[in-house]
Amino acid sequence: MPDRRFRLPGKHSLFWKLAFLxxxxxxxxxxLSWYWGRYVETQNAFLSAEARTVLNGYAAEAEQAxxxxxxxxxxxxxxxxxxxxxxxxxxxxxxxxxxxxxxxDDSQMxxxxxxxxxxxxxxxxxxxxPWLKIPFPNDPSLGSLVIELPERFKPGRYALVWQMLTNGVxxxxxxxxxxxxxxxxxxxxxxxxxxxxxxxxADRLSSRLSSQMTARQDELGExxxxxxxxxxxxxxTVQIQQQLLRDLSHELRTPLSRLSVACDSxxxxxDLRKRLSREVEGMRRLVDDTLHLAWLDAxxxxxxxxxxxxxALWDMLVDNARFESCWPLRQFVCDLDSDCWVRGHLNTLAQxxxxxxxxxxxxxxxxxxxxxGGRRDGDAWLLWxxxxxxxxxxxxxxxxxxxxxxxxxxxxGDGGFGLGLSIARNSLRLxxxxxxxxxxxxxxxxxxxxxxxxxxxxx
Numbered sequence: 217m218p219d220r221r222f223r224l225p226g227k228h229s230l231f232w233k234l235a236f237l238x239x240x241x242x243x244x245x246x247x248l249s250w251y252w253g254r255y256v257e258t259q260n261a262f263l264s265a266e267a268r269t270v271l272n273g274y275a276a277e278a279e280q281a282x283x284x285x286x287x288x289x290x291x292x293x294x295x296x297x298x299x300x301x302x303x304x305x306x307x308x309x310x311x312x313x314x315x316x317x318x319x320x321d322d323s324q325m326x327x328x329x330x331x332x333x334x335x336x337x338x339x340x341x342x343x344x345x346p347w348l349k350i351p352f353p354n355d356p357s358l359g360s361l362v363i364e365l366p367e368r369f370k371p372g373r374y375a376l377v378w379q380m381l382t383n384g385v386x387x388x389x390x391x392x393x394x395x396x397x398x399x400x401x402x403x404x405x406x407x408x409x410x411x412x413x414x415x416x417x418a419d420r421l422s423s424r425l426s427s428q429m430t431a432r433q434d435e436l437g438e439x440x441x442x443x444x445x446x447x448x449x450x451x452x453t454v455q456i457q458q459q460l461l462r463d464l465s466h467e468l469r470t471p472l473s474r475l476s477v478a479c480d481s482x483x484x485x486x487d488l489r490k491r492l493s494r495e496v497e498g499m500r501r502l503v504d505d506t507l508h509l510a511w512l513d514a515x516x517x518x519x520x521x522x523x524x525x526x527x528a529l530w531d532m533l534v535d536n537a538r539f540e541s542c543w544p545l546r547q548f549v550c551d552l553d554s555d556c557w558v559r560g561h562l563n564t565l566a567q568x569x570x571x572x573x574x575x576x577x578x579x580x581x582x583x584x585x586x587x588x589g590g591r592r593d594g595d596a597w598l599l600w601x602x603x604x605x606x607x608x609x610x611x612x613x614x615x616x617x618x619x620x621x622x623x624x625x626x627x628x629g630d631g632g633f634g635l636g637l638s639i640a641r642n643s644l645r646l647x648x649x650x651x652x653x654x655x656x657x658x659x660x661x662x663x664x665x666x667x668x669x670x671x672x673x674x675x
Contacts, residue, residue, distance in 0.1 A: 229434055229435065230401075230434040230435045230436060233401055233434065234398075234401070237394065237397050237398070237401065238394075241390065241393075241394045244390055245387065245390060248386060248387070248390070252386070260371050261337040261338055261371055262335070262336075262337055262338065262371060263334055263335075263338065263365075263369060263371060264369070264371070266369075267334075267369035268334045268335070270369070271334055271348060271350055271361075271363065271369070272334065272350060272353060274297065274305075274350070274361055274363065275350040275351065275352055275353060275360070275361040276352070276353050276354075277293060277297075278290065278293060278307045278352065278359070278361045279352035279353065279354055279355070279358065279359070281293035281307075282307065282315060282352075282358060282359060283358075286315075287315065287316060287317055288317075290307050290315050290316045290317075291316050291317050291318075293307075294306070294307070294316055301363070301366060302366075303345060303363065303364030303365070303366055303367075304324075304347070304362075304363070304364040305361075305362070305363045305364070306320070306324070306361075306362045306363075307359055307360070307361055307362070308320075308328070308359060308360055308362055309358070309359045309360075310357055310358075310359065310360075312325070312328055315359050327347050328347070328349075328362065330346075330347065331346075331347045331348065331349040331362060332346050332347070332348055332349070333348065333349065333350075334348055334350055338365070338370070338371050345364050345365045345366075345367070345370070346364075346365050347362055347363070347364055347365070348361075348362070348363055348364075348365055349361070349362055350362075350363070402436075405429060405432075405436045405440070408425065408426075408429060409425075409439070409440070409443060412424075412425055412443060412447070416447060416450070421447060421450060421451040421454060422451060423447070424444055424447060425440050425443060425444050430444055472499075520561060521559050521560050521561055521647060521648075521667075522559070522560070522561070522562060523557050523558075523559060523669040523670075524557065524558050524559070524560055524562055524565060524669075525554065525556070525557055526552055526556045526557070526558060526588075526590070526597070526599065527550065527552050527553065527554050527556060529562075529565070529566055529569065530550050530552070530569075530588055532566075533566065533569055533570050533573055534548045534550075534573075536570070537570075537573055537574070537577060540574075541577050543577065547583070547584065547585055547586060548586055548588075549585055549586070549587040549588070550587075550588045550589075551587065551588065551589040551590070552588060552589065552590050552599075556590060556597060556599075557668065557669040558597050558599075558666040558667060558668060558669060559647075559648075559666070559667040559668065559669045559670065560644075560647040560648075560649065560666055560667070561646070561647050564643045564646065564647060565643070565644070565647060565666075567639070567640075567643060568639070568640035568641075568643040568644055568651075568664075569601075569640075569664075571637065571639055571640040572601050572637070572640050572662050572664075573586065573601065575603075575637060575662075576601055576602075576603035576605070576659075576660075576662070577603075579603055579605030579606075579659075579660070580603045580604045580605045580659065581604060581605075584603060584604035584605070584659075585604055586601065586602070586603055586604075587601070587602045588600070588601050589602070592668065593665070595667065595668055596649075596665050596666060596667050596668055597665070597666050597667075597668050598663060598664070598665055599663070599664045599665075599666065600661050600662060600663045600664070601661070601662045601664075602656055602658075602659060602660070602661045602662075603659040603660055604658045604659040605659045605660060606658075606659055606660075607655035607656065607658075607659050607660045608653075608655065608660060610655070613652075613653045613654065613655070614652075614653075616637055616653060617637050617638050617641050617651075617653075618638060637662075644664055644665075644666065647666065647667075648666075648667050649664060649665050649666040649667065650664075650665045651663065651664050651665070
């Protein structure tokens with residue numbers, strides 16, 4: 217039953233980058249609503265510096281008028297101020313009585329109980345203009361100016377602008393920054409992947425993503441590396457198939473030319489049939505081997521495997537090889553016993569080992585010995601097949617596994633088509649194994665690495 221417990225993503229996961237971005241955005245918006253809201257409230261609830269300067273100036277003028285002319289001076293000053301201030305204006309003493317010749321009526325006395333200072337916040341919900349009490353600046357005990365706040369000094373005149381700025385423009389700017397962050401984090405890498413896919417669609421298979429994209433440690437980095445690996449595999453497959461087609465067309469020209477010459481010759485009918493049969497059989501083997509090699513290169517899924525006893529497989533292959541080569545049994549030596557079991561696909565492993573055995577027989581002298589040996593190496597078996605063919609140059613030990621490579625210069629078809637070792641290596645790799653070559657004192661040793669069967673590996 218699968219484990220469905222919740223697990224946190226890794227420290228390089230894209231989840232943490234998105235979480236950091238979104239949490240930062242939320243905290244920024246909370247700060248905006250708190251700090252910026254208080255600032256806007258201050259700007260819209262308190263009198264401006266200009267208004268406080270003008271009103272404090274009125275209070276100073278009223279104090280000067282009272283000091284110079286007492287009640288008459290206050291009356292003259294009130295008449296002058298009321299010419300350009302339409303609201304109510306008065307001057308009162310510390311006992312809340314008018315210092316002018318005009319006494320206060322009951323409604324005015326009642327309003328005096330709701331006076332505010334110039335430094336107090338002004339409520340925008342109040343329908344009537346507030347009355348402000350401004351003490352004389354030099355001697356507050358003498359009296360105070362009382363004035364209805366002029367309309368031009370009322371705070372919140374630009375409340376709509378501030379509201380649009382706070383609730384619209386600034387959140388939109390921060391949201392735009394969030395979108396830019398998400399774009400850089402998600403959309404731009406996806407756009408580069410799209411450009412890469414378009415390049416492949418245009419047959420530019422050598423195009424690769426930048427190292428900056430593939431070096432990312434998050435999920436997009438894994439996707440980028442997978443894309444690059446897929447591009448490399450696709451390019452390799454296409455190149456191999458194109459090379460196989462070129463080599464196949466080259467290899468087919470020779471037997472086709474011989475067929476053409478044979479048809480135009482004056483050979484007897486039995487000889488002609490024999491020649492045609494041999495050439496057709498060679499071409500059939502060439503096409504079959506080429507198609508098999510192309511399938512092995514395109515097939516990336518691991519083949520179904522089973523436990524295989526190498527000794528039993530060897531006996532079956534030796535029996536067929538003796539019939540084809542007419543070699544006696546004593547020239548086929550096996551140092552393995554019945555305990556050698558490997559894990560692999562039987563038919564594919566048999567074909568790979570058969571190709572190696574045929575190659576060893578072909579390059580060994582008539583009285584040569586072909587020897588199979590092996591040993592355990594951890595959870596795998598190392599198997600090797602040695603011949604007495606003299607070996608190859610060190611520089612050619614890897615080259616012999618390339619398709620259509622014939623180091624002995626044999627004529628195509630007579631000495632094989634150079635596909636056997638390439639097919640054998642690809643077959644072993646599809647089974648989780650590998651294959652390489654090395655020289656010995658008398659010939660060439662082909663070494664195969666194959667997984668041991670599960671019971672042996674566990675032991």
